[in-house]
Every structure is written in structure tokens, then in C-alpha cells.
Amino acid sequence: MTVVEATGLTRRYGDLTAVSEVDLKIAPGQVLALLGPNGAGKTTTIDMISGSTVPDAGRIRFDDVVADPARLRRVVGLCPQALEFWPKLGCAEQLVMVGRLYGLPRPAARLRAAELLERLGLTAKSSARAETLSGGMKRRLNLALAMVNDPPILVFDEPEAGLDPQSRAMVRELIAELAQDHGVLLTSHDIAEVERVADQVIIIDHGTVLAEGTPAELVSRYDLGDEVDLIGDPDELRRGLDGVALLEPLEERSDGIRLRLAHSGEALGAILARLERLGVPVTSVRSRPANLEDVFLTLTGRSLRG
Numbered sequence: 001m002t003v004v005e006a007t008g009l010t011r012r013y014g015d016l017t018a019v020s021e022v023d024l025k026i027a028p029g030q031v032l033a034l035l036g037p038n039g040a041g042k043t044t045t046i047d048m049i050s051g052s053t054v055p056d057a058g059r060i061r062f063d064d065v066v067a068d069p070a071r072l073r074r075v076v077g078l079c080p081q082a083l084e085f086w087p088k089l090g091c092a093e094q095l096v097m098v099g100r101l102y103g104l105p106r107p108a109a110r111l112r113a114a115e116l117l118e119r120l121g122l123t124a125k126s127s128a129r130a131e132t133l134s135g136g137m138k139r140r141l142n143l144a145l146a147m148v149n150d151p152p153i154l155v156f157d158e159p160e161a162g163l164d165p166q167s168r169a170m171v172r173e174l175i176a177e178l179a180q181d182h183g184v185l186l187t188s189h190d191i192a193e194v195e196r197v198a199d200q201v202i203i204i205d206h207g208t209v210l211a212e213g214t215p216a217e218l219v220s221r222y223d224l225g226d227e228v229d230l231i232g233d234p235d236e237l238r239r240g241l242d243g244v245a246l247l248e249p250l251e252e253r254s255d256g257i258r259l260r261l262a263h264s265g266e267a268l269g270a271i272l273a274r275l276e277r278l279g280v281p282v283t284s285v286r287s288r289p290a291n292l293e294d295v296f297l298t299l300t301g302r303s304l305r306g
């Protein structure tokens with residue numbers, strides 16, 4: 001099994017511990033997502049896993065054998081957040097060059113370059129210099145460069161950042177396809193997307209793992225109840241709910257109030273009955289079960305969206 005397993009990963013920058021005692025495992029057929037606010041330590045973790053940063057403590061094994069950064073750079077393909085390519089070189093030209101660096105004979109490197117360009121919708125740009133590509137195409141070239149030697153593990157640092165919808169769809173499809181027989185580690189600011197694609201999620205902040213599990217496990221573990229919008233006059237609703245025990249303080253909105261309720265069905269019924277008794281009109285009710293974003297917000301106190 002081509003598995004990467006890290007234990008106790010730690011990295012310090014001067015007095016700052018950017019990553020502290022992180023354990024993780026990336027196995028073929030799985031997407032592991034690293035979620036965290038800005039500065040949480042995601043990129044530092046990814047850089048250690050892919051052999052571009054050396055940990056101060058901890059161990060990374062590949063196939064049960066301790067792997068040094070040089071070994072990791074061969075078996076883990078990193079697609080970094082920042083665009084990294086040769087702006088003056090043609091797309092195919094640089095993919096062939098990287099293939100040659102990995103030891104592929106020229107015909108095989110050419111074939112691989114053509115295959116990757118096709119897969120990423122860049123065939124028409126094969127001979128175009130990288131600097132002449134659109135932003136979305138540059139990102140896709142970045143992805144292709146990470147995949148030249150077909151490493152068993154692929155790491156994508158915010159692969160969708162700054163992409164237009166068409167490129168985003170292409171990247172999503174590519175990652176889903178790759179995840180069938182590769183191990184994939186990714187970071188993203190789109191929690192809804194992570195909830196959709198990730199098999200495992202690690203929530204990290206201040207360099208420390210706060211929680212880990214499948215998206216469904218995390219959502220059920222924290223038992224955050226349902227988010228309920230009562231539409232009506234916010235002042236009257238607030239008065240009507242005065243003294244009722246809720247999971248969170250009420251959030252006043254222009255068209256009503258938002259609250260969080262455990263065991264929504266029963267609790268909501270009781271609240272609506274109370275409001276009716278008090279003569280507080282409720283125009284409509286919208287209810288949404290807790291999701292991964294709610295868990296993230298609860299654990300980190302921060303939203304990932306701007």
C-alpha cells in the first residue's frame with residue numbers, strides 16, 4: 001500500500017510553533033482535507049509532507065519506511081498555492097523538461113506531457129509560453145506539473161483558488177478521478193466543497209489538530225442542532241422567546257430571527273406553540289441541519305469565508 005503516514009509533525013519558525021504534533025495518513029482512494037483559518041499551519045504541513053520543508057520533530061513514513069525529503073519529493077506531487085512554472089517556456093516544453101528530470105526517456109516524457117495537457121484542457125496551448133495563458137489555465141498547468149511522474153500521493157494547496165467556474169469544474173473532476181487510485185491531500189476555503197469531496201477532514205488551528213473524522217462524523221460529534229429562521233417581526237419574536245433555553249444567542253435579522261435548536265422537530269414545535277399562545281405572528285419557518293461549516297466555526301471561532 002502506497003501510504004504516507006506522518007506522526008508528531010512539528011515545525012517552528014523562531015519562537016512560533018507553526019505546526020505542533022500533527023498526525024495524518026494519506027492512503028490511495030482517499031481524499032484528506034486540511035481545514036483551517038489563515039495562518040493555521042496548513043501550508044507548512046503540506047510542505048513537510050511533500051518534502052519541501054524539513055520538520056523539526058516527527059516522522060513521515062512512505063510504505064512503512066521512514067522517508068526523507070528527497071524520497072518524499074518523488075512520491076508526493078505538490079501543487080502549491082502560488083503558481084510555479086517557467087513563464088518563458090512553452091507548456092508542453094516544460095512538462096517534457098520535468099519528465100526528463102524525473103528520468104523519463106524523451107518519447108515517454110513527450111507522451112506524458114501530451115496526455116496531461118489533454119486531461120487539463122490545455123492541448124490547444126501546448127506550444128504557447130506559460131506567461132501567455134489565462135489565470136485559470138496557469139493553475140491547470142501548475143496541476144499538470146505536479147503530476148508528471150504520476151506520484152501515488154498528490155497534494156493540492158487550495159487548488160480552486162481564483163479559478164473561473166469552468167476551470168473549477170475541470171479541477172474538481174480531475175481530483176475526483178485521481179482520488180480513485182491516488183491518495184489526495186488538499187486544503188480549501190470552500191467548506192461545502194470539502195464536505196462533498198473529502199473522505200477525511202482534519203481541522204487545524206494555531207498548528208494543532210482540533211478535530212478529525214469524516215465530514216458526517218464531525219457534524220454528528222458536535223451535535224450542533226439545526227439552524228432555524230423564524231420569519232416575522234424581530235422585536236416581537238425576541239420578546240416571545242425571552243427566557244427560552246437555546247444552544248446559542250439569538251441572531252436578529254432584518255426579516256426575523258435565527259436561532260439554533262437541538263432536536264429541532266420537538267423543540268421547534270414547542271417554540272411555535274409558545275409564540276402562538278403569546279400572539280406573536282410567525283410568517284414562515286426555515287430550518288437547516290448543522291453542517292461542517294458550523295463545526296468549523298464552533299471549533300475555531302472563525303468563518304473561512306472572508
Ligand SMILES: Nc1ncnc2c1ncn2[C@@H]1O[C@H](COP(=O)(O)OP(=O)(O)OP(=O)(O)O)[C@@H](O)[C@H]1O
Nearest residue numbers: 013016017018036037038039040041042043044045
Ligand atoms: N518561512 C516562514 N517564516 C516564518 N514564519 C512562517 C513561515 N512560513 C509560515 N510561517 C508562519 O507559520 C504560521 C503558519 O503558516 P502557514 O502558511 O502554514 O498557514 P496556512 O494555514 O497555510 O495559512 P493560509 O490559509 O493563510 O495559507 C503562520 O503564523 C505563518 O506566519
